[in-house]
Amino acid sequence: MGTGSTAQGTVASPVLSVRNLSTSFRARDKWKTVVRNVSFDIGSQETVAIVGESGSGKSVTSLSIMRLLSEQASRIEGEVKLNGRDLLSLSAEEMRKVRGNDIAMIFQEPMTSLNPIFPVGFQIAEALRVHQDISKANAKAEVIRLLEKVRIPNADKRFDEYPHQFSGGMRQRVMIAMALASKPKLLIADEPTTALDVTIQSEILDLIKTLQEEEGMSVLFITHDMGVVAEVADRTIVMFRGDAVEIGQTADIFRNGQHPYTRGLLAAVPVLGSMKGSDLPRRFPMVDLETGEKKDPPRIADTVIRDGAPILEVRDLTTRFPIRGGAFGRTRGVVHAVESVSFDLYPGETLSIVGESGCGKSTTGRSLTRLITPQRGEVTLNGFEVMELSGSKLRKMRQSIQMIFQDPYASLNPRMSIGSAVMEPFIQHRFGTKSEARDKAAALLDKVGLSADMMQRYPHEFSGGQRQRIAIARALMLDPKVIVADEAVSALDVSIQAQVCNLLLELQQSLNLSYLFISHDMAVVERVSHRVAVMYLGEIVEIGPRASVFNNPQHPYTKKLISAVPVPDPGRRKIKHEVDAGELKSPIRPTDYVPPKRDYVEVKPGHKVMVGEEF
Template sequence: MTSPILSVQNLHTSFRTDDGWTEVLRDISFDISARETLAVVGESGSGKSVTALSVMGLHPRQSVRHSGRIEFLGRNLLELPEDRMRAIRGNEIAMIFQEPMTSLNPVLPIGAQLVEAIRLHRDISRDDARREAVQLLEKVRIPAAASRLSDYPHNYSGGMRQRVMIAMALACQPRLLIADEPTTALDVTIQAQIIDLIKTLQDEEGMGVMFITHDMGVVAEVADRTLVMLRGDVVECDRTTRVFRQPGSNYTRSLLAAVPRLGSMAGRPRPAYFPTIDPETGQAGPDAQTAPPPAAPRPVLEVQNLSTRFDVRKGMLGRLVGRVHAVENVSFSLNAGETLSIVGESGCGKSTTGRSILGLAAPTRGRILLDGAELTGTSRAEMKRQRQNLQMIFQDPFASLNPRIRIGESIAEPMIVNGIAGRAEARDRVAALLAEVGLSPDMMNRFPHEFSGGQRQRICIARALSVQPKVIVADEAVSALDVSVKAQVVNLMLRLQERLGLAYLFISHDMAVVERVSHRVAVMFLGEIVEIGPRAAIFANPQHPYTRRLLAAVPIPDPERRGSKRRLPELEIRSPLRPPGHIPPPRSYRECAPGHLVMEPSEDWALLGAA
């Protein structure tokens, strides 16, 4: 039996605080062999990333201390001086971080950053390093690699930036790759491509991989063994198939119960709460039920032929050189008490559609009606008044809250500004809203940094509810949350919809979550709705090739079905930038079932492999 590449034995990690040393990792042990993938899973705060940073030696030595052993190819990394660790880090052990935009230097071209990483560890010329950088970009499937070396990080999409990070990590052919949530914020099709890419390169290079994630569907796709962590402890560590088939702890069972599974809603006509399991007792909670039907259909929001375009200007005189057709001729209606989900990849126009409805982006043409009142072309004062009925929940709750303002003030401010309540009454309403979203009223005096991600998202929901809206636009509101927290927030939104009759425009790329929460689904591609209809019809009988592609890319949370998925072909969707005088071709739709419309074949279908 071959020796493992990495062997972590009885690792303890402590952080220095004002009260002394606080232990955050306790007795962590695991091995990783060549060509083996170990998934480290758990919720935020479980110690996954602290474990990875301990292996990499990236903790500041004056404020963090370790005990135990971290053996890499027979060397105890905890005993090596910093200069020896620097030679290993990025060379023999490489790491891919969760957010590539914060890991890449925004003022340096991609090529310069790759060349720097190569020359830092290898004695080769700049020209040779540049040639190798091109080969690395080609290896991670970036088209026209040589011509893209001079591009800056902002010129790449999120998926492409993550590929650049993988290329940089592979620059010195490491023996161990640590991937810290590398696919969490990516679209489902890009996520599938990144997973396939890491697996292919692992086979080619013979690497061991430590894959950190909270997505159990991704774990089922990539991991040979799985280590489950909770609050700094190892809950269990076993073969991935066994962890999924016979979880050894209540906590693991609770994680698996919260995993959204595509197809779990077959035969259920309405949205359903996520089943929840108490991680301490293993008992199922009360939420595994179907939401009641909405009231009699009554359109509360109508969007008619909406188009939003952005001018692109160049030169000293700001000459118009083109327009980005972000949203093109989009129409739909949303009933009271209904959830309409808009799905698609980054750049398809779904977020711009939501922002256009709220007046955060100026529509080029079209009509938006809220309870029959025209929103397009209205005065600022009228739009401010109407916005009471139309609220938005953003993806990143921390960026949505002012870090210097206590959360009670953040929730009360919309009520005071809109004249709904005075300061004294607003405080009482804030307490009631916090209780409504499952938080304690005495938390209103805390600042945003004192809450977890899921709690901050609940605060944002409370703030949106403070003005008693009729429609809430939820823009990727649960995409970055841990799996169990995601289930809790979705269940909260369904309960509020049931009690208050709220209408949700649910913008997401997570098809499994969309299947559970939606009444109807609209699929966007290149700024247009290519398919729209009842949720059951879209998922059971997808007609457009892009819809089928999205569904095919969803990870299957079952390791025994790992080889059953069809590998997605590479797809480079063309840019939405058009010449200034471009006139979009007319589109027509056919109704393949009651309320189920699909765009008739067009030139764009060829991009998706349509016949």
């Protein structure tokens, strides 16, 4: 593949031309090929998407083009030409000048790409000053403009803040601003919208399209989101186990995919609206990626006991962060991250929290587990008064509630084998012997789609999706009652996402687990949830049964979220989402700010909507 007609990957005067690209890694004195003879072209202002399951070689392809793989541990063969210039023949110094100037890359995990000891503004300005003759003052002004363009609120004030002070979605927007700083000829976007909610995702995709038109920029888009592929890609490359199994026009691939894996991948895509007529969560269809055959699993029995006591009760949970500045570090403002949030979670129930990046979803989850200390509120978990606990009692409480974090790489110790990482909570909480921990870890790794013989490997040896599965296995080691899943499937391609969601639903049914499911993927939320809470600027603006919220959204923000969901249909590519971007409001308030009392109206039993709130 990769030669012949335009649909197969060849274009006239390509910006990027890749021929017979093969990449191998050294493993125990042998070379293992993970990308084999991949060929394609990208034309001026064209977007080409690479899709495939986690570990298929799509990210390795992009890293090979950028020459970001270790020269000692990897071998790149073939031809990679940028505007006729062979990148594989350049010296290391010449390639450094190309990166960030002619080619820019947005990485999948922003926290590993940003230096934690420097402010984000400084890091973007540095990227500008390395490639351009620009003064410090002009660089700062340009950085603020870029941050505003990717909708970082209060960009001038956040210039001097550090990566850990930003939410996962905001860090991804910082990375996008950095990549776009030098107006590159080619942008390689490796899962650039993974951490973003649908409204910001829609705006970022529109931003990239606008820059393509203004700057003549080409894009290589790597993603597992077939809805995004349908919206942005002119042509699509489908990769499976290191091979490009199908290349063609995106519309042709969606309508008439030829390879069984392509058909299987499309069959696994969750589609918003597919749950109409069902009040309960439903397992995802399972697809045989070898044959493309689809099998609908049985529906899930209702395990929620409404007339029993909730496993988790939250009342008026409030978490705020001071903003300090000046010579004496005085408090200049307060971030109202979570403001008077209340809800119940029942045994065997999934309550999903959705909302814009930075709205307080993750902070809510961290506050419940006391990884962050709230200012006030009442939290009762399985008989524990969470807010009053400390020391050994707090540690005991955390056996009942476990968290799957948004960024799997940041939550895994890079110096600890994944077997040790999964076993650690079992051993630390003294649940059994090391041998018992090893057996349970091996069984759980097998359940999440990995194998026991991987236990000696380290986090850097796994793809992003595989690392997320490791994190899920670790969360299950203590047999918790509640799991806070913070974007637990955001890094997974659709086929693995379906497997992991089905696993979570099966575990819920067999163990009566409760999930607080934090996600920006509305199609997945619709599939797995019993109830849904919509958050905006730290507050719940709408909460109710999943069917009621999705089929009859009442709050303007809920309607905005649902309308922004990308649809996996290339025929709708020219249709604009009716999303009024506006200005992203800020949760930062003056120190003397007193939040107004909120009122809710019940539109249907259990379906409540905030009233009297400016949107």
